Amino acid sequence: MYPLRRNRRLRNNEVIRNLVQENTVTPNDFLVPLFVVEGKGIKEEISSMPGYYRYSLDVLDKEVRALWNLGLRSVLVFVKVSDSLKDNKGTEALNPNGLMQRSIKTIKTACPDMLVMTDVALDPFSVYGHDGIVKDGQILNDETNKVLAEMSISHAQAGANFVAPSDMMDGRILRIREALDSLGFVNTGIMSYSAKYASSYYGPFRDALDSAPVDLIDVPKDKKTYQMDPANRIEALRETEMDIAEGADIVMVKPGLCYLDIVREIKNNVRVPIAVYQVSGEYAMLKAAVEKGWLDHDAVMMEQIIAIKRAGADIIASYFAKDVVRLLNG
Numbered sequence: 623m624y625p626l627r628r629n630r631r632l633r634n635n636e637v638i639r640n641l642v643q644e645n646t647v648t649p650n651d652f653l654v655p656l657f658v659v660e661g662k663g664i665k666e667e668i669s670s671m672p673g674y675y676r677y678s679l680d681v682l683d684k685e686v687r688a689l690w691n692l693g694l695r696s697v698l699v700f701v702k703v704s705d706s707l708k709d710n711k712g713t714e715a716l717n718p719n720g721l722m723q724r725s726i727k728t729i730k731t732a733c734p735d736m737l738v739m740t741d742v743a744l745d746p747f748s749v750y751g752h753d754g755i756v757k758d759g760q761i762l763n764d765e766t767n768k769v770l771a772e773m774s775i776s777h778a779q780a781g782a783n784f785v786a787p788s789d790m791m792d793g794r795i796l797r798i799r800e801a802l803d804s805l806g807f808v809n810t811g812i813m814s815y816s817a818k819y820a821s822s823y824y825g826p827f828r829d830a831l832d833s834a835p836v837d838l839i840d841v842p843k844d845k846k847t848y849q850m851d852p853a854n855r856i857e858a859l860r861e862t863e864m865d866i867a868e869g870a871d872i873v874m875v876k877p878g879l880c881y882l883d884i885v886r887e888i889k890n891n892v893r894v895p896i897a898v899y900q901v902s903g904e905y906a907m908l909k910a911a912v913e914k915g916w917l918d919h920d921a922v923m924m925e926q927i928i929a930i931k932r933a934g935a936d937i938i939a940s941y942f943a944k945d946v947v948r949l950l951n952g
């Protein structure tokens with residue numbers, strides 16, 4: 623009790639502050655999202671994500687080497703495919719020579735020890751911009767799971783270390799685990815997007831991949847029948863516990879900042895590593911405020927990252943990964 627206890631003694635100077643600091647950020651915390659496109663020599667900025675790019679495979683090769691040299695060792699791969707390759711059943715997603723499969727090989731050739739995680743969902747391949755097969759205004763669950771399991775096998779065959787299903791179909795983790803095991807891919811891991819909310823913060827990402835749900839009669843305009851209601855907390859635990867029971871090695875909460883209470887809730891209740899995805903809209907908000915001169919980029923970025931860590935994240939998927947590591951490296 624005061625005056626015996628003066629908490630400010632532990633904040634008196636930088637050395638004591640560092641000595642008692644409870645959480646730290648290191649390059650090992652990060653998973654770097656990568657967007658890949660067809661073509662040659664392409665590094666195109668995503669208009670709603672200033673400073674973030676889509677790469678063609680030849681440029682991707684250089685980018686992953688640069689990440690490795692910075693100390694970043696894990697990537698999460700997304701592909702943007704042309705409209706002509708899209709349909710309602712993810713045909714192109716299963717192409718052994720598809721863009722995702724070639725991306726995995728390119729990364730593994732450039733940096734064999736880079737940990738490669740791949741996005742597993744139908745939306746980049748869907749004419750309707752949905753994560754599953756669409757029929758009569760519904761997103762089909764079990765039929766979609768079959769494709770997700772085949773997609774996972776295809777990614778494992780191309781060399782992915784982890785598959786990361788981001789679709790929120792029920793039961794897909796078990797289907798994917800069974801499929802991988804049946805072909806001997808027992809060491810291919812699953813990072814499940816377990817508590818993924820139907821968030822409006824995904825807008826810039828959908829620009830990046832041209833994957834927004836289309837505006838057509840008989841096609842749902844949003845993803846609320848599979849992604850979670852932002853109002854719910856207990857449901858996040860239920861989703862996460864089910865995914866762990868089905869075989870998820872790593873679980874995820876997404877988006878990040880608005881959902882840190884969920885991160886802590888899950889951290890207190892489960893015993894597997896937790897990833898947090900600081901999503902595209904979160905990135906865009908800070909970049910926009912900085913462009914206006916209203917916020918200090920690096921200071922706010924670090925405050926956000928440490929908040930995600932403090933909430934309980936073991937892994938942070940973030941578009942700021944390079945910026946953070948450059949700052950840490952001084």
Ligand code: PBG
Nearest residue numbers: 743745788823824827901902903
């Ligand atoms: C889709 C997917 C989305 C993101 C990752 N995978 C968007 C969505 O669900 O519509 C969003 C990532 C971001 O906003 O940074 N399977």
